[in-house]
Amino acid sequence: MMRKRPLKVALLGCGVVGSEVARIMTTHAADLAARIGAPVELAGVAVRRPSRVREGIDPALVTTDATALVKRGDIDVVVEVIGGIEPARTLITTAFEHGASVVSANKALLAQDGAALHALAQEQGRDLYYEAAVAGAIPLIRPLRESLAGDKVNRVLGIVNGTTNFILDKMDSTGAGYQEALDEATALGYAEADPTADVEGFDAAAKAAILAGIAFHTRVRLDDVYREGMIEVTAADFASAKAMGCTIKLLAICERAADGGSVTARVHPAMIPLSHPLASVRGAYNAVFVESDAAGQLMFYGPGAGGAPTASAVLGDLVAVCRNKLSGATGPGDSAYTQLPVSPMGEVVTRYHISLDVADKPGVLAQVATVFAEHGVSIDTVRQQGRQDGGGDASLVVVTHRASDASLSGTVEALRNLDTVRGVASIMRVEGE
Incomplete structure (x- = not known):
């Protein structure tokens, strides 16, 4: 009754x-x-x-x-x-x-x-x-804290900000630059007058903290989340991504360490293979990919914002x-029984795509390869191309095998000190493989 x-x-x-x-x-x-x-x-x-x-x-x-x-x-x-x-x-x-x-x-x-x-x-x-x-609108928090309560979640990888996904999708599909794509997002109402919270990753970082806490039954605060925005992503980055069979997304990534003793939470642009389900998420839509022991791989997809x-x-x-x-009851509350520490970004292990501007002369590739070797970062592929204007510089693109973020940072710092390296044009992580 x-x-x-x-x-x-x-x-x-x-x-x-x-x-x-x-x-x-x-x-x-x-x-x-x-x-x-x-x-x-x-x-x-x-x-x-x-x-x-x-x-x-x-x-x-x-x-x-x-x-x-x-x-x-x-x-x-x-x-x-x-x-x-x-x-x-x-x-x-x-x-x-x-x-x-x-x-x-x-x-x-x-x-x-x-x-x-x-x-x-x-x-x-x-x-x-x-x-x-x-x-x-995507049912996500309740599945994580209720439907998967009997499972062990190992990784949450997601596009959780519609504004940035719209901008990056527009850059990918039309070749537009960042500012042009942002202007269109603003005109269509996808971006705020001040888009800082979105494009600098603050919005996604807050969501990553919430997801990591629920998924891994531990306490993760906003300050624990490593964050990079996407304002420096360029058309050249997308061209490199396409050459690798990838696209670029701003991802929130929450992971449990292989030994189960710690977790990480981070937000940054990343290249992902076109074969990955997240690569096909277009426009202002959101999607979250969850990997767990028993359920395996799960995908949650839908509109991520709007009234x-x-x-x-x-x-x-x-x-x-x-x-x-x-x-007369209450639903599930906070589950933080694991009390796992949040590891610093330097301990995160992934692949990297590094674009260098170098002197176009013999021996440069050997010098660059030596720096990578000295820092324990193994090279997967290298692509070198001379400048079309006939100048004395060349573009050198290096894709690594999996390495720690700390090792990669040391490598990049050493590369910047080489006389033959004019500059580090871009560094991007490669995820979802």
């Missing part, structure tokens, strides 16, 4: 995502009630600009006092979609302390303070769900939290 008293929801933020959450709660009210076992009522909407017209939302529900809203005591679930660290952190902790569970899309806050928020939720007997914090897709993930969490509320 359906419970008569509705479950009351406070919505913090009514922008692109929040307005879609409110719309779906209204238009799908009967279906949500049937799935949950009780009606769900939007009890209040906290905003910064109350005078703004919000279609489909009763103006009487709108308030600028978010703190008073989460302190009401009759609120069952708080949906936080305002983003940022503060006031989101204080509002979430206040909600827990006043009887509400929380659904959040706040990747930055969860990457920085997820452990503390989980601890408080457990202490207060509340739920903290955040499917929408990573990869938009309606992200709201879909928020509503899925809302249904789960409301069901828990009715049954």
